[in-house]
Amino acid sequence: MAFEAINKAGYTVVSMDETRLDAAISESFRIYLFDQIDSGSDRVVIDLGSVRFMDSSGLGTLVATLKKMGGQGALKLAAPQPAVLDLFNLTSMDKLFTISPTVAEAIEG
Amino acid sequence: MDILIVEDARDQRMMLTVVLKKQGHRVFAASDGHEALDLLASHPTIRIVISDWMMPNMDGIALCEAIRQSDIGRYVYFMLLTGKSDRQALVDGINLGADDFVNKPVDFAELNARLNAGIRIIELKASLEKKIQTIEKDLESAAETQAHLLAEPRRIQQVDFDWYFKPSRILGGDMFGYHALDEQTLSFYQLDVAGHGVPPALFSFTLNNLLSEGSSASLLKESVSEPPFYRIKKPDEVLVSLNNQFQARPEAMLYFTIAYGIINSRTGSVTLSQAGHPPPLWLSSRSRTIRKIAGGGVPLGMMPGMTYDNVTVDLQPGDRLFLYSDGVTECENRDGEMFGEARLESLLAETFDHSIADMVRRVERDIVGWSGADVFMDDVTYLVLEWQL
Numbered sequence: 209m210a211f212e213a214i215n216k217a218g219y220t221v222v223s224m225d226e227t228r229l230d231a232a233i234s235e236s237f238r239i240y241l242f243d244q245i246d247s248g249s250d251r252v253v254i255d256l257g258s259v260r261f262m263d264s265s266g267l268g269t270l271v272a273t274l275k276k277m278g279g280q281g282a283l284k285l286a287a288p289q290p291a292v293l294d295l296f297n298l299t300s301m302d303k304l305f306t307i308s309p310t311v312a313e314a315i316e317g
Numbered sequence: 318m319d320i321l322i323v324e325d326a327r328d329q330r331m332m333l334t335v336v337l338k339k340q341g342h343r344v345f346a347a348s349d350g351h352e353a354l355d356l357l358a359s360h361p362t363i364r365i366v367i368s369d370w371m372m373p374n375m376d377g378i379a380l381c382e383a384i385r386q387s388d389i390g391r392y393v394y395f396m397l398l399t400g401k402s403d404r405q406a407l408v409d410g411i412n413l414g415a416d417d418f419v420n421k422p423v424d425f426a427e428l429n430a431r432l433n434a435g436i437r438i439i440e441l442k443a444s445l446e447k448k449i450q451t452i453e454k455d456l457e458s459a460a461e462t463q464a465h466l467l468a469e470p471r472r473i474q475q476v477d478f479d480w481y482f483k484p485s486r487i488l489g490g491d492m493f494g495y496h497a498l499d500e501q502t503l504s505f506y507q508l509d510v511a512g513h514g515v516p517p518a519l520f521s522f523t524l525n526n527l528l529s530e531g532s533s534a535s536l537l538k539e540s541v542s543e544p545p546f547y548r549i550k551k552p553d554e555v556l557v558s559l560n561n562q563f564q565a566r567p568e569a570m571l572y573f574t575i576a577y578g579i580i581n582s583r584t585g586s587v588t589l590s591q592a593g594h595p596p597p598l599w600l601s602s603r604s605r606t607i608r609k610i611a612g613g614g615v616p617l618g619m620m621p622g623m624t625y626d627n628v629t630v631d632l633q634p635g636d637r638l639f640l641y642s643d644g645v646t647e648c649e650n651r652d653g654e655m656f657g658e659a660r661l662e663s664l665l666a667e668t669f670d671h672s673i674a675d676m677v678r679r680v681e682r683d684i685v686g687w688s689g690a691d692v693f694m695d696d697v698t699y700l701v702l703e704w705q706l
Contacts, residue, residue, distance in 0.1 A: 264511035268570035271619045275567040299593035300613045
């Protein structure tokens with residue numbers, strides 16, 4: 209279970225070495241993200257490039273992180289793959305997050 | 318404690334038996350691995366095995382492996398007797414599941430100490446096994462409560478309802494219901510609380526309470542001061558209220574998707590609002606077409622202040638609405654392939670001439686056949702309504 213955070217142009221870009229963001233790892237991921245925020249990251253991009261499948265707990269983790277930030281700073285989603293994009297469309301995640309096709313566009317925008 | 322000694326050397330076997338009996342244990346003895354396995358099977362109270370390594374027919378390590386791979390129904394604490402030169406045997410033994418080892422020649426004070434440690438572990442395991450049994454019984458009883466909350470398939474005014482509900486692993490977060498709001502309006506809904514187990518299930522009971530006939534809350538219908546002195550809320554208003562009332566905490570993201578609708582039983586006009594739920598399907602009886610009712614909407618409980626859309630669908634006599642949870646389309650077969658929307662729609666296209674009861678059974682058969690299993694990974698729920706003039 210590998211989560212990684214790097215700094216890029218003032219953003220904390222978080223990525224993972226996982227193809228499934230589901231019940232098995234979503235709680236650990238949530239704790240990891242909350243730690244980033246508690247340590248001061250207020251501009252976060254989550255790189256979903258490697259995620260082929262996301263379930264309700266994975267989605268819950270993304271929204272929980274947004275709620276945790278309480279309207280301060282920014283939380284963006286980057287590089288969602290087809291199945292994940294379908295889930296985002298079904299649940300209107302574009303109303304909650306800026307969703308970009310690449311990390312670069314997320315940082316620029 | 319009931320202890321089994323496995324030792325081919327008679328003197329050793331008898332000495333260990335005497336010493337352990339003196340300490341108040343009940344002792345069984347076997348001279349080889351096969352005899353040991355038979356004794357373990359016929360005496361389920363034996364929970365500790367002290368076994369020599371070098372034995373004919375089946376050695377101590379093979380015995381340990383056999384015990385760990387078998388299905389004897391309880392944890393057996395395994396102690397291996399090893400000589401000083403058997404370091405590799407010790408490592409192999411522990412890797413294959415032995416819990417502890419005792420050097421030969423046996424120092425009885427040490428044996429006793431290690432045995433007591435083993436007894437502490439066995440008692441912990443026994444208490445854990447009992448707690449798990451209690452929890453499972455509670456879960457079963459909660460599942461029964463959940464099943465009893467579901468409305469019976471029936472006709473209300475001009476609308477027939479039928480459904481299929483199979484929660485995964487006992488407790489799930491799926492729920493649905495339907496009832497009359499007045500003499501010409503019915504409400505119906507299907508929701509899916511994210512996750513499995515007790516919190517989603519309890520939350521689904523709460524929601525069922527609010528959305529059902531007996532509810533005194535003004536969620537679906539409110540009093541007004543002019544005749545007819547009540548107003549049926551539009552579906553989007555219901556979703557907005559629920560969303561604002563049940564905001565999740567970031568540490569425990571309990572949220573749910575829902576499709577909620579009202580139907581005018583005289584005209585067949587349906588108004589529906591959705592929040593992140595699989596889009597309901599409209600089955601047109603005359604044209605034999607299947608249409609997805611446009612979906613979207615942020616699931617409820619995620620963010621306050623969200624708004625939702627109302628969609629109106631004018632049913633013709635004989636038309637049906639098919640609402641389902643994602644456990645249906647995400648049901649996997651043995652190769653990990655999902656049932657999917659396309660397969661569901663093709664299947665439904667074959668049921669226009671079925672009664673809704675037969676349609677429900679037909680879908681069930683296909684999904685069970687697809688998954689090849691009796692237990693589903695996620696709750697499988699679907700609700701059908703049919704309107705007649």
